[in-house]
Amino acid sequence: MKNPEVGASRRLDGLLEAALAREARLWKVPVFKNGSIQGADISSFQHQEMILWLREMSQLFQFLPETFALGVGVLNRLLSSVKAQPKYLKCIAFTSLVLAAKINEEDEVIGSVKQLVVLSGCSFSTAEILRMERIILDKLHWDLYTATPVDFIHIVS
Template identity: 35%
Template sequence: MIDTIPEPEDVPFTVQLKALLDQETRYQPKLCGLRIIESAQENGLRMTARLRDFEVKDLLSLTRFFGFCADTFSLAVSLLDRFLSVMKIQPKHLSCVGLCCFYIAIKSSEEENVPAASELIRISQSRFTVSDMMRMEKIILEKLHWKVRAPTPLLFLRLFHSFILQQLDMDSKKSLNIERLEAQLKACHCSFAFTKIKPSLLALAILAFEVQEQGLCELTETQDTLQLQSHIKGGDLVCVRELVGKCLMEYSSTKCSRPSNRKLRWLISGRTARQLKRSYYKIAHLPTIPEVAS
């Protein structure tokens, strides 16, 4: 049976937060597996952090193409990172793993228009079959023990945002825009650096970064309250907030790209990283971080 997190209705903030905090550790990617990926060399034989980031950007492009919600993308990234941290896969299988995680997330997020597996394969220009995808989906679910709907950073971000809005006047509410915060989270999802960070910490760090950027000094006490209730150390929050700022700066100044199919085959054949770098192609429909309303 697929494990799910019930949608709270009129549940007090503290109860919702405790429920998410109680579960987030169980859904974290395995650190040992992430370290193996982080230390892997770009030789086409092992999964690397760079290839993981390329795949996440592909999933983000597909999310935008189909018009799926942010929940679907955030859950797909969670599934992908959890699976990669417990299974050693070859780079040539990454696109199948990524698309299967995306498909599972689509169905788990209860999207209105769920595309057929064949349509996903066609749009993503993948070279595996529907049967390949169905087999891989079964493997992913079994390795994750059918625990699908993880407490993602997006769930924490929305919960924190709703809590903090209660402390703001109308003008300040416009400055702390949830769409902008979600776009910032999507950018962070595209960086392997955040895979080791707890969802609650990442969500609060994004919120703290935006509070700092917008100069909302009146929220300092509320932010401290959230930090205390989430059992987050001040030093950890500062470090991750700075990491978020660095990520967003790089994201806004760097063209998002991934290796072409031809180049990926070269990489698998043991070609050099320089050859890989020369054949990246741009992904359309990646999110821009909206400006704050004046």
């Protein structure tokens, strides 16, 4: 007779190993050197401001914590992959959150890109956001989803 707890334990081990392997393959963070992101003119202070602003936007749009975590992950992966200029940082951050919402949120929660821009108080046009979406998707090879700490919590709970 098989012990069901052993099967559940093996399944949990498999899920955690798969999530860790995916994270190791995809997770990138910007490298800060002399107070700014290596290869870019974005300071660690500007980066931190964007993370805090993304949290505010995520709360304003009533997104799930998973969406915020994924948005930060997309932003960090992009900043570690390309030379971004500070003048585009807010647009990159906002678009990262929008892409994360498209992956994690129910369609009823996300409004249109135009509605999100208006709610955020940003001066981006819908065309700028859509153009930035294409750039991010291209640079990250259309593979946006990475394991977040929230995913690990869901696996073990």
